Amino acid sequence: MKQYLLNNSKKKFFTINDIANLLSISKESAKVTANRYCKSGLLIRIKRNLYISASKFKELKESELFQIANFIxxxxxxxxxxxxxxxxxxxQQLQNVIESISLKRTKTQAVNNIEFRFYKVKQSFYSGFINSDNFFIAQPExxxxxxxxxxxxGKYSTDFESINFKKLNIDLVNSYMKNSNSITIKFWEKLCKRYKI
Structure with a gap:
């Protein structure tokens, strides 16, 4: 019955309070239930105090997986x-991998069969993203x-052969590069010569 209520709730994501309210149990009982359901595979823990039912996780759209990355x-x-x-x-498309830029730390976290990778950048380079369909995503440039x-x-590997440079606003790319550093700017200048950008 409890599993049925979780699977058929309109909510996609649950906190401990949500589980307690949905199942009409105490917060402490909800914690025990969440742990037990995670161990049995009925619930998936996204992060501390945030869960999703395993059946709903399988049906998530790409945009909802992007939301999870933002949550983590x-x-x-x-x-x-x-x-x-x-x-x-x-x-270039990585299977079952979602990459993000973070301000706090570089880390990788697996949630079920999806690997969420986060790469830290300095504060002045943390920009150029939009809110689209309830998730934050970098503009192409x-x-x-x-x-x-x-x-x-040396913290990432890009297949530049896979990039369609004609679809990018190079002036906008250049404006972002100004907030990087001398190493990146020199590297960018070499790329421009190599690919005749």
């Missing part, structure tokens, strides 16, 4: 190859700038 690491925004692929700028920035520092 706050603040963060979808970027790099995930954003470039989303906007059809790159043919910023996703590309993030890729160049992290690749130039």
């Amino acid at each position: 690491e706050v603040p963060s925004y979808i970027s790099l190859s995930t954003s470039l692929s989303y906007f059809n700028i790159s043919t 910023k996703a590309f700038a993030d890729s160049v920035y992290l690749t130039s520092l």
Whole structure:
């Protein structure tokens, strides 16, 4: 019965308070129930005090997985190859991997069969994203700038052959590069010569 109520709730994501209210049990009982359901595979723990039923997780759309990435690491925004692929700028697409830019830390977290990767950038480079369909995602030029920035520092690997440079506003890319550093700017200049950008 409890499982049925969770699976058929209109809510996609649950906190302990949500579980307590939905099942008409105490907060302490809800914690025990959540732990037991996670161990049995009925619930999936996204982060501390945030869960989703396993059956609902299987049905999530791409935009909802992007929301989860935003939930896991706050603040963060979808970027790099995930954003470039989303906007059809790159043919490089990682299976079951969602990449984001973060202000706090670089980390990887697996939720069920999806790997969420977060790459830290400095405060002055944390920009160029929009709120789209309830998730934050880098605009194409910023996703590309993030890729160049992290690749130039040896913290990421970008397949530049997969990028359609004609779809990018290079003036906008240049404006983002000004907030990077001398290493990234030199690396970007070499890329411009190599790909005749």
